[in-house]
Amino acid sequence: MNPFSSSDPQVIFALATGAGRAAIAIMRASGPGSASVLQSLCGSLPEPRRASLRSLRHQGEVMDHAVVLWLPGPKSYTGEDGFELHLHAGPAVIACVADALTDLGARPAEPGEFTKRAVQKGRLDLLQAEAIADLVDSETESQRKQALQQADGALSRLYDGWAQRLRLVLAHQEALIDFPDEDLPPEVEHTLLAEMLALHNEMSAHLQDNRGELMRQGLTVVIAGSPNVGKSSLLNVLSGYDAAIVTHRAGTTRDAIAVDWVLDGVRLRLIDTAGLRETEDEIEAEGIRRALFHVKQADVILHLIGPDEAADALSSDEIAVRAKIDIAPAPPNMLGISTQTGEGLSELRAFLTQRVSAMTANAGAPPLTRARHRAGIQEAVTHLDLARGATWPELRGEELRLSMQALGRLTGRVDVESLLDAIFGQFCIGK
Numbered sequence: 001m002n003p004f005s006s007s008d009p010q011v012i013f014a015l016a017t018g019a020g021r022a023a024i025a026i027m028r029a030s031g032p033g034s035a036s037v038l039q040s041l042c043g044s045l046p047e048p049r050r051a052s053l054r055s056l057r058h059q060g061e062v063m064d065h066a067v068v069l070w071l072p073g074p075k076s077y078t079g080e081d082g083f084e085l086h087l088h089a090g091p092a093v094i095a096c097v098a099d100a101l102t103d104l105g106a107r108p109a110e111p112g113e114f115t116k117r118a119v120q121k122g123r124l125d126l127l128q129a130e131a132i133a134d135l136v137d138s139e140t141e142s143q144r145k146q147a148l149q150q151a152d153g154a155l156s157r158l159y160d161g162w163a164q165r166l167r168l169v170l171a172h173q174e175a176l177i178d179f180p181d182e183d184l185p186p187e188v189e190h191t192l193l194a195e196m197l198a199l200h201n202e203m204s205a206h207l208q209d210n211r212g213e214l215m216r217q218g219l220t221v222v223i224a225g226s227p228n229v230g231k232s233s234l235l236n237v238l239s240g241y242d243a244a245i246v247t248h249r250a251g252t253t254r255d256a257i258a259v260d261w262v263l264d265g266v267r268l269r270l271i272d273t274a275g276l277r278e279t280e281d282e283i284e285a286e287g288i289r290r291a292l293f294h295v296k297q298a299d300v301i302l303h304l305i306g307p308d309e310a311a312d313a314l315s316s317d318e319i320a321v322r323a324k325i326d327i328a329p330a331p332p333n334m335l336g337i338s339t340q341t342g343e344g345l346s347e348l349r350a351f352l353t354q355r356v357s358a359m360t361a362n363a364g365a366p367p368l369t370r371a372r373h374r375a376g377i378q379e380a381v382t383h384l385d386l387a388r389g390a391t392w393p394e395l396r397g398e399e400l401r402l403s404m405q406a407l408g409r410l411t412g413r414v415d416v417e418s419l420l421d422a423i424f425g426q427f428c429i430g431k
């Protein structure tokens with residue numbers, strides 16, 4: 001059963017194509033009254049799902065000659081009756097048609113409302129709907145692939161699979177509750193515990209994996225190090241434009257400077273920071289405070305080390321790079337660059353590409369992509385662990401239900417059955 005209910009039957013419309021100069025603008029509409037609205041504009045209903053050229057008329061006036069699609073439900077994106085008008089993209093054409101649609105009783109759609117209706121009609125689950133939003137926003141190849149995988153239901157299948165296994169554990173658990181005095185083989189209890197442990201391990205591994213969130217949001221790479229080692233020069237050469245001021249003076253950079261950078265299909269935010277040192281200068285000190293903030297938030301730190309500096313012990317998210325190797329060469333087995341001669345830059349790019357793809361590579365199992373997913377899985381694991389620790393069978397059953405529900409809320413498929421169970425499970429028999 002679909003847990004959502006359609007509440008607003010009004011026809012909604014919106015421009016489906018992006019703003020800016022283009023030849024064609026697609027106005028799309030959806031809702032039960034679509035047939036009569038379209039009929040009014042076209043004179044008659046075109047053949048379903050076939051592109052037809054029509055003159056669009058309103059109040060006796062021709063508004064545009066447009067390619068029109070009549071898209072009757074339930075075989076449509078939203079599952080409702082709908083249509084598309086492929087208009088000439090002039091703002092006056094769009095405004096005129098929008099006015100006519102409003103006149104005919106339709107209203108402008110709210111953001112995401114077409115997809116919301118698709119969810120309400122059970123055409124998409126919540127994870128797929130989120131993935132459609134990610135697909136629309138995708139800027140890099142890795143974001144596109146990840147969003148498409150989730151839109152195709154890969155994450156939904158993973159969560160549904162876990163929920164199904166929990167349901168099976170629950171069914172066995174209930175057998176134990178219903179027949180407490182019968183001699184159920186002791187393996188039943190062992191099998192239940194083993195399956196719950198397996199589920200715990202799979203969900204925990206899924207929570208450990210932050211690649212999906214990194215890929216969706218992009219990784220932050222921070223360039224840090226002592227003053228004057230060439231951090232801003234590196235930002236400029238990597239990003240390919242003159243984003244940061246470079247001078248011979250130590251302490252030039254104060255504000256953190258961020259540029260977007262796509263490396264091997266992965267979206268990166270490259271941040272140049274103030275050189276780290278003790279200083280009396282108030283403004284520089286604030287710059288250093290900001291630099292340390294960015295270092296703390298970084299996914300990867302490019303630690304630039306000057307020709308006369310010692311390389312300290314590095315943390316695992318730091319990549320040590322010897323700077324200005326045109327002055328003094330890098331020690332063996334250390335990355336070195338010169339922004340002056342360009343030496344070592346392609347090696348640095350290759351090393352960074354490798355590091356980034358190791359952090360984001362999709363190893364088959366679909367990763368979670370949002371904080372909402374993390375919170376839901378965390379909740380499912382918490383209740384699963386309470387179920388594993390429970391000695392009282394009724395309590396274990398209850399925790400298993402709560403764990404299943406947390407998973408169900410992620411897809412939006414908290415089925416009525418388990419909700420009813422949770423609510424009425426607390427009633428006494430006979431009431």
Ligand SMILES: Nc1nc2c(c(=O)[nH]1)N(C=O)[C@@H](CNc1ccc(C(=O)N[C@@H](CCC(=O)O)C(=O)O)cc1)CN2
Nearest residue numbers: 016026028049069071074075076077078079084123132
């Ligand atoms: N012009 C246009 N392009 C578009 C869309 C659209 O709505 N209009 N899309 C929308 O976001 C995306 C494509 N996604 C879609 C997904 C499902 C259906 C749909 O109507 N499915 C029906 C019928 C399938 C069929 O005709 O074989 C179904 O699954 O039952 C349409 C578009 C991207 N391109």
Ligand SMILES: Nc1nc2c(ncn2[C@@H]2O[C@H](COP(=O)(O)OP(=O)(O)OP(=O)(O)O)[C@@H](O)[C@H]2O)c(=O)[nH]1
Nearest residue numbers: 227228229230231232233248251252253275338339
């Ligand atoms: N020889 C040589 N000089 C370089 C190299 N990279 C940068 N420089 C010079 O070093 C000086 C400092 O460069 P910046 O890029 O401003 O250094 P920074 O680390 O950003 O300095 P702060 O912002 O002050 O912390 C400038 O005079 C650059 O021209 C290099 O690879 N070789």
Ligand SMILES: [Mg+2]
Nearest residue numbers: 231232252253
């Ligand atoms: Mg600088």
